[in-house]
Structures are given as structure tokens and as C-alpha cells.
Amino acid sequence: MSMFCFQCEQTVGGKGCTVSGACGKKEDTANLQDALTGKLIALARSALEKGASVVTDDLIVDALFMTITNVNFDNADISALGAKIADETAKLKASAENSREIDMNTIWNSKDEDARSLKSLLLFGMRGMAAYAHHAAALGKRDPGVYSFFYKGLSALASNFDVPTLLDLNMEFGQANLKCMEILDAANTGTYGVPVPxxxxxxxxxxxxxxxxxxxxxxxxxxxxxxxxxxxxxxxxxxxxxxxxxxxxxxxxxxxxxxxxxxxxxxxxxxxxxxxxxxxxxxxxxxxxxxxxxxxxxxxxxxxxxxxxxxxxxxxxxxxxxxxxxxxGGYREARKMTGINGGDVLTTGFGHGTVLSVADKVVDAVKTGAIKHFFLVGGCDGAKPGRNYYTDFVQQTPKDSVILTLACGKFRFNDLDLGEIGGLPRIMDMGQCNDSYSAIKVALALADAFKCGVNELPLTLVLSWYEQKAVCVLLTLLSLGIKNIYLGPTLPAFVSSNVLKVLVEKWNVTPISTPEADLKKILG
The missing domain is CATH 3.40.50.2030 (Rossmann fold)
Incomplete structure (x- = not known):
């Protein structure tokens, strides 16, 4: 085995890439990214001992972001950032134990499969949160609690914490990511205005x-x-x-x-x-x-x-x-181009600002029976077979249901014209994966309007995942106690059987099957 990576949905054999990455990443690049992560853990532990700064904050965020699938394939970039991290760690002059770089193979090859699983969930989730923190910081928004968790979470990767502690830490991370998504939402809307349809x-x-x-x-x-x-x-x-x-x-x-x-x-x-x-x-x-x-x-x-x-x-x-x-020079003549299903118009802009501005209409439509169910069908898209499930699922949803969507998974169906309910389109694009906060805010607002819990709403989440931002969003949903999530197209390779058992028993996380069977189960 010359490398090991199992952080994305397309990992080889559903187990792990060991020769080269399914994403196109070469073994030397993957190993450099592992080394970068090991240096990052040392920086985090040193900063906890000696004091963090804006410099260490930015190094941690950039390095975590750089190691997300399909971000950076350039060995020179990775090595240069690794050198900066090593220099900053040396400047902090922390204890020998805390400044020691971690060999990530000690995690990947751990005999404790459940601890490895939960540490992987935590690491990959933090990589996703780093992307959100990066975008927020570009617009001048930072939250001390978010950055504080990066240090705590990275340090935990070098710990001998037991499974219950690691599970609790993942839930704590979910709440930190919720805050991170909130400040990103505020940064985007505060700078560029509230999205409109x-x-x-x-x-x-x-x-x-x-x-x-x-x-x-x-x-x-x-x-x-x-x-x-x-x-x-x-x-x-x-x-x-x-x-x-x-x-x-x-x-x-x-x-x-x-x-x-x-x-x-x-x-x-x-x-x-x-x-x-x-x-x-x-x-x-x-x-x-x-x-x-x-x-x-x-x-x-x-x-x-x-x-x-x-x-x-x-x-x-x-x-x-x-x-x-x-x-x-571009094209000499206009080019007619379409989406996957042949449509040439896409509608977007249904963030929480828009949806909640017509909340009274939505609530009335539910009370009168015009809307019987909400589906949030979204997440990452990918190349592996089986993702047509999401197109088929949306096409088969009843005409008295609304499909909320976000992230690039929506390109499977966002050019479909499924009509309207009460003047509202049945497909509402809430934005990027970065805008998952909008979906959460709308769900919480609807629960408040109906004086019930989110899990009691006629709402089902049907999620697709590919990379690490989907992981951090999932952990946020779980930390909020949201249950009955359908997840696909395959389950993460880094989730052990025992951890999966917990996800199923505590949150009823369900692998997708077929659109017909899942819709029958959801709608009864």
C-alpha cells in the first residue's frame, strides 16, 4: 500500500484508495497531504499550549481546506504550506510532545476501528468547516468559537479518547459548524444582499x-x-x-x-x-x-x-x-445548451430570506392540504453509477409536495419543470452546500410555526454525499437531533459497523434503496 485515502464517496471498492486516488490524486500528493495534516495537529496542540493567533487560525483553515477532495493536486503548494506550518510550530516553542508531528498512518491503521471511524468523521468534518470559515473570513467574518474548535478537534486526533468521548466531540463539532454556517450566511447576505428568486x-x-x-x-x-x-x-x-x-x-x-x-x-x-x-x-x-x-x-x-x-x-x-x-474569443454564434433533462432555464434564490418571507403562505398551504410533504433533496453530486436515483426520486414525488434543494446534487433535476403550488415553484433551490444553514433555519421556523419538533414535520431529508462538506453538514443535522435522514448513494467507507449502528439506532439514518420503495416508506 503506497497511500491511503477513504474520505470521498468514490473511494476504490468502497474501502479506500491505496495506489492512486479515484479523484486523480497521485500517491505522492496524497502522502504529502497526510504529512500536512500531521503537521497541522502539532500546530494545533502547540497553539493550545502557547496561545493561538490569527496566523495560526489562517494556517489551520487553509491547510484543512487544501486537503478536501478535488482542491489541490500541486505538490509544491502542499509542501510550501507544510513548511509554513512547521515554522510557526517551531516559533511557539511548545513541549516536545505537543509539537511532535503525527504520522496519520497511526490513525488509518488503528486496530480500534470505531475510534478510527469517529476520528475520521471529525477530521473530514473539520475540513468541510474550514471551507466555510475560509469564505467567511474573506468577507471579514470570524467567530472565536469556530476557530477554538479547530484546535480542540485537531488535538483530539492525537488523543486516546474512548468512543463515547469521540462521539460527543463529533456532536460538539456539529454545533460549531452550525455557528460557522451562520456567520458565512451573514457574511454573504451582509455583503451582497439577500438572495431573490x-x-x-x-x-x-x-x-x-x-x-x-x-x-x-x-x-x-x-x-x-x-x-x-x-x-x-x-x-x-x-x-x-x-x-x-x-x-x-x-x-x-x-x-x-x-x-x-x-x-x-x-x-x-x-x-x-x-x-x-x-x-x-x-x-x-x-x-x-x-x-x-x-x-x-x-x-x-x-x-x-x-x-x-x-x-x-x-x-x-x-x-x-x-x-x-x-x-x-468565445463562440461566434449563440449556443443553446441545456441541463441533464433538456431544460435551459434554472431557477435559484430561495434562501431562508425568501422562503420565510412567504412563510404564512407555506403554512396555510400545509393547513389546507395543498402541500402535503416537503423533501430536502440535495448534497454533492458525483460520477459513480446510481446517482440517477435522485432524478427519479424527484420526478416521482407527489404533485402536492415541495422539493427544497441545495449544493451541486440539484443539477440532476433542477432543469425539470414540476409546476407550482400556490404560486410557489415545487423545486426551490436554496443555494450552495455552503447555504445549508438556510435549509436548517427554514425547518426550525416551520417547526416553530406548527408548534412541533422538526422530526414531527412532514419533512424528509434525502441527501447525496461526495466530499467533506457533506460530512460536516450531516454532523450538524445529527447534533440538532434531526432524524430519519436518507443517505446515499453509498455509505461512507470510514463509518464502522458499530458507528453505523449508533447512527441507525439513535437517528434512524437510512441508506437509500429505490425511489419507489423509499417514497412508499416515507409517505406510507
């Missing part, structure tokens, strides 16, 4: 254009400001679709529409396209030769040979991206 075309106009993918609103805003009046159009991709609903972003007329679908289709959808592509965060797939010359990365994203845009004095200069778009 917006129809977005999938068609592409003639002329030069840039496709922006990832999750970072701040990067998109800077690019829009720099492309104002240049004649270059900007299109979102994947998780950036909800950006069209923010007032301060949509006021730029060159923000034209959404290009393509979810991340796993980019090698096909980007193939030979005469445009520049900017990756602000994950998910980056190893690019094909036909478009590798037009890929640009920024922030913690990296790939060997790609041009990287650094931040200087709080700003990023995207002139190289703009120049590439001009040189490529």
Missing part, C-alpha cells in the same frame, strides 16, 4: 467569456468589477449558480448565465471550449489537454502547470484570465 439561462451568447466555478462569492465580485465594460461575459458553473440571485452580483450585466452542470462533468463540458475557466475552490478535476491552457486557479486551489492568481494587499488581479478570454 432568479431565472438563469443555460445558453451562451457569442463573444469572449469566462466561466467561474467553485464557491467563492468574493472572487466572483472582483472578477465582475474587473470585467465591467470590457465586452467579456461571465458565466457561473456548478456551485456558483446561486450567485445570480444576490443583488450586488446580479447588477453586473455581464453576468449572463450558467455554463454546464455539476463538477464531475467538467472534462466533457469544458472540452475545447473557447473560454477561460477560473477555479475559486473545489471541485477541480484533472484537466484534459484540450482546455488545460485556459485553466486558472486561485486561493487554496492548485494543479501542476496551471496559472495561479495570488491575492496581494487584499485584492486579486484577474487580468491574465481576462486576456485569455479575449484571445480565445
Amino acid at each position: 432568479t431565472k438563469v439561462t443555460t445558453n451562451v451568447e457569442p463573444g469572449p467569456f469566462i466561466v467561474v466555478t467553485g464557491h467563492d462569492l468574493h472572487d466572483l465580485k472582483q472578477l465582475l468589477e474587473q470585467t465591467d465594460g470590457t465586452g467579456i461575459n461571465v458565466y457561473t458553473h456548478g456551485e456558483m449558480l446561486p450567485c445570480h440571485s444576490y443583488p450586488e452580483l446580479k447588477k453586473h450585466p455581464q453576468l449572463k448565465g450558467n455554463f454546464g452542470t455539476a463538477w464531475q462533468n467538467q472534462q466533457k463540458e469544458f472540452d475545447g471550449v473557447p473560454a477561460a475557466f477560473l477555479f475559486t475552490t473545489n471541485c477541480l478535476m484533472p484537466p484534459k489537454a484540450s482546455y488545460s491552457d485556459r485553466i486558472f486557479t486561485t486561493s487554496v486551489v492548485g494543479y501542476p502547470g496551471m496559472v495561479h492568481i495570488d491575492e496581494k494587499n487584499g485584492k486579486k488581479d484577474f487580468s491574465a484570465v481576462i486576456a485569455k478570454a479575449k484571445a480565445l
